Amino acid sequence: MSDSEKFDCLVVGAGPAGISAALALARAGIQVAVLERGEYPGAKNVMGGILFTTVLNKLLPEFWKQAPVERHVTQRRFSMLSRDGEVALDFRTGAYNEPPYNHTWTVLRSKFDRWFAEQAEAAGVMIVPGMMVSELLVENGKVVGVKTEPGGDELRSDVVISAEGVNSFLAEQVGLRRPHDPRHMAVAVKEVIALPASVIEDRFRISGDEGSAWEVFGQAVQGTFGSGFVYTNKDSISIGVGSTIHDMTRHRLNPNEVLEQFKRHPAIRPLVRGGETLEYAAHMIPEGGFTHLPRMVMDGLILTGDAAGLVNASHYHEGSNLAMASGLYAAETVVEAKRRGDFSAATLSQYANKLEHSFVLQDLRKFQRVSAYFNENPHTLRDYPDVMVRLLSDYFTVSEKPKAEIEKEVIRKFRSEIGVLNLVKDVFKIGRAMR
């Protein structure tokens, strides 16, 4: 690359958002380079492990025939842990065994992202690994390129798409976002644990390429605002925990200690028993949602994916698919801007409109109060799992006491421990937060 060379578009970051944007741009004949700070795409990329693939399937139809995906998810499980008990909602259906497999796959991101980047390269995208963008070049209030490290080289382009990821230093540099708030940023750690496929299939009651996804609340994360997860890969499982940095620090918790407690819980221990830890990883998740989004564009710049705060942190736990969608909309916007020869914020704001009219912002809007609710009502995740397990435990305890009497006692206990009114209030508030 010579210094004088100018690209149509520079993309910062080879994750789902950046690669989706670059792939779509290259197909539209736009000259695009992706600058990736890792030594290879995927070297820095981590998530729990579920990739929702409606957008991917549009970009690369029937991707599952080639892509390094692990298992398609046929079983979803949501549960709450008390100290030594569990209450669960467990759902499965054979319908998800048919293409397109309910667009839900477990993946290992370093493997997947590397493959995804190769598909973009084959379409004409220039991928530049080992290059960290240290700052945006700004002239007269307009982004005109980037400065990179090591070397301090300057690269110029008509427009920059930041798919930088959760830390989003570039958005902060140009004032598109305020400093991150520890109440709206989660820290998550995970382990990938090797187990024979047959053992995984027996433990999770799945067959063939079927997969299982567990989201676990309550004591999974010491009652903090977060959750644990267990996802099945082909011959490993991804297990992890995540909570807001605010809650973790408030309780003086170390993320790995929380993960170890989770792994030791009697409902979880049998899943990992005899396994071999292959890798340990840490990552943050932007959970501020709709009310804490940055400004999405300025002259010569578009924010996508985690860098734009596009994560649905409700029980749906979606992010990588929102990232891919945002990358695609950013690409469409750049194609239009190129046609007009105008990369001003006014033209690029089409991108925000596209997000508004898609599931991306419509879903974030729907769940906009979830984060505030749990921050204001920490007792919900801290106390309810214990109370529910205690009540069910009383209910199912076998004795010769007449059942009518047991029921009365359980109801009396429920009234004194939570109270009908409080429960109704909380259910109402959660319901409202989700509407």
Place this chain on the structure above:
Amino acid sequence: MSEPVAPADDKLKETIEDKLYLVKYKPDKQSHIEVIQEVFKADKLKVVLYICPAKVYTLNEETGECLVNHENCLECGTCAIAAPEYVKWRYPRGGFGVQYKLG
């Protein structure tokens, strides 16, 4: 309390040290982390000593200073949000740092 007896799971890692041993890095001699020691010393909570998932930060009991083992960093960025008053955390230079194989 029914704490189950841990089976002989010698390949299932528990401590941060054992887990980091499994992580691939391309270490950079140049540190990407800076701690403003005076602010750290004056801070009572010292959250970085426990919030960091990779134990990058430890306390030098004698001097009261914060020791930074930047080569362990998993590059999540949590420290900079938990303690922005004294931690200046940036990405390592391009090509350096953690290299996840699975992610």
